[in-house]
Amino acid sequence: MNRKIKKTFTYLILICISVIMVGPFLWLLLSSLLPNTNVYDFPYNVKLQSFSISNFTGVFEFVDFGSYIWNTVLISGASVFLNALIASMTAYPLAKLNFKGKDILFTIIISAMIIPSTAAMVVNYLTITKLGLSDSYLGVILPTSVTIFNIFNMRQAFLNIPDSIRESGRMDGASELRIFFSLIMPMVKPSIAVVVLFQFMASWNDFLWPMIVLNSTNKYPLSAALTMLNGQFAYNFGWVAAGTVLSILPTLFIFVLTQDMFVDGVSGANKG
Known part of the structure; x- marks a missing residue:
């Protein structure tokens, strides 16, 4: 009985945290x-006929949202690729x-983590x-192409790989670079x-960093554009909310695709 009570209490706490x-x-x-709802009048008087996508269409109508998304995809994609390659x-x-x-x-590499991000930004x-x-x-x-945490995470993953894998590659006449890309990297996909x-x-x-480096607003990524949108259309929070929701969706999509490997990678890093 006590076990059921503890389990029920645990689930209630987890539900509250989730909410x-x-x-x-x-x-x-x-x-x-x-649309046309005061954001401070929460909870809203929600009715089915009240829902509309006019905020989303308004964002695309008055802001070159597609261009900002492309800028973000370009910057994020290059940053992710370089970071994964250099960290590995x-x-x-x-x-x-x-x-x-x-x-x-x-030790020197890890010690660099104590440097404040603002100092590094200068x-x-x-x-x-x-x-x-x-x-x-x-x-x-370029400044986002190397992250010390990712180097540490990949090192922990490589430590978990038996040395016999490298030795078998050498016996087959493979170079160290070939062993790295063909044998080792496929084994650390979760990390x-x-x-x-x-x-x-x-x-x-x-x-913040894109807004410091970029002088042309048409080169802004989505997050910087949303900051600008928040300043221009602060009177219409619905547009800002719609733009923010659209910016969150790709991150959720990437997480759904990688969640299984993500859990395995985190647990593997902790074991190392």
Whole structure:
């Protein structure tokens, strides 16, 4: 009996937490589907005939939403690809190869995590400006192409792979690069999924760095465009809510596609 009571109590707590977490998104979704509604009059007087997609059509009518989405896909896609590639190729030798100073190098890399993001942003901006990459997509992408957390996550994944896999590749005459791409990388797909999801979310939702680097508003990603939209159409929160909902959907879609590998990747990293 006590076990059933504990189980019921646990489920009630989890349900309450879920409602608290999902509540803001539901409020945002209702605000986007209920035009001419005061967002502060919550709970809304919801009727079936009150629902409309006019806020969504209004966003596409007055804002070049398609262009902002393309900018975001370009920036996020390049950032995810470079981050996964660089994190993997950096973590592999730190996990599997033996060379002098490996532990010291890894300690230095991890120690860089204590640097505040604002301080790194100043250095990145000065570097991008000196390279002549300001107001360019490349200037936005390059500083996000390396993430220390992703390097750490991939290193933990590589540590879980038996050395016998590499030895079997060597016996077949494969080079270290061939072993890495053909044997090792397919075995760490869950960890790659973690890198992809985390980096995609970070890049998709980042608005401050693109607004600092880009001077042309037509090059803005979606998050920066929504910030601008919030300033221009603050009187019509329905449009802002509709744009925000549209910006959230790709992240949810990516998570649904990678959720199984994501859970395996996180658990594998924790084991390492």
